[in-house]
Amino acid sequence: MSAQDQAAGLRKWADLQRQQRGDEAPPEVTESPGPMTYRSPVVPSAAAMEPPVTPPKPKTPLMVTGLPDDGPIEVRKVSARLGQWAALGRAWAGDPADWDIRIVMPDAPELATLSQQHRRWALWVNSDADAFGRMYHLLKQLRQHNGPQRLLALHEPHLPRQGLLANLQQAAGDYLGIELLLLAR
Incomplete structure (x- = not known):
């Protein structure tokens, strides 16, 4: 050759x-x-x-009430709590960055529409002395404005289930027909 x-x-x-x-x-x-x-x-x-670019995964909306509309500060507070649950092995919490956290006021004019459009709602429960009265009043406003009928209770990790959370859950169910979901530790 x-x-x-x-x-x-x-x-x-x-x-x-x-x-x-x-x-x-x-x-x-x-x-x-x-x-x-x-x-x-x-x-x-x-x-x-360059490697092919994949489109970003859409975020899951989480509508949160019970917080002042202070923007990023409150969103970080909710995101941090979701991160704590994720660290405890709660698979549903996932990565906090995957949530589109939106603060909603209980008397917002678009509350009824939002409650029909979005199925994931949460109530931020504070742990101060006046928390029960304030949270019950807020839940009552949600009921009056055709808000969501099912909410996840978001709270600081040290808040025990007995007492404030259990009482709020029972009052919401018995008097307002709202299901307040409490997570076991």
Whole structure:
């Protein structure tokens, strides 16, 4: 086999390999009477080398009431609590960054529409001395404005289930027809 035939066979083989890998173009070969010389290979563009971009995963809306509408501070508070539950192995809490946390006032004019559009609602329960009265009043407002009928109780980790949380859950169910979900530790 002559050197020319061997070089031609190698070029065909290399072209086939590049096509299977999806490379853009083979390096240019210049034939000369002497030894073969190669021109510099064609380098794929930066765009061709970047991995494909996947669209971001849509966030799950979580409507939260019981907090002042102070924006990012309150959203971070809710996100931190979800992160604590996730760290305890609560799979439903997932990654706090996957939630679209929205603060909703109990007397918001769009409350009825929001409660029909979104199924995940939470009530932030404070642990101060006046918390029961304030939270009951807030739940009553939700009921009067056709708000959600089922809410997850969000609270600080140290708040025991007996006492405030259990009383609030019972009053919401018995007097307002609202289901307040409490999570066991």
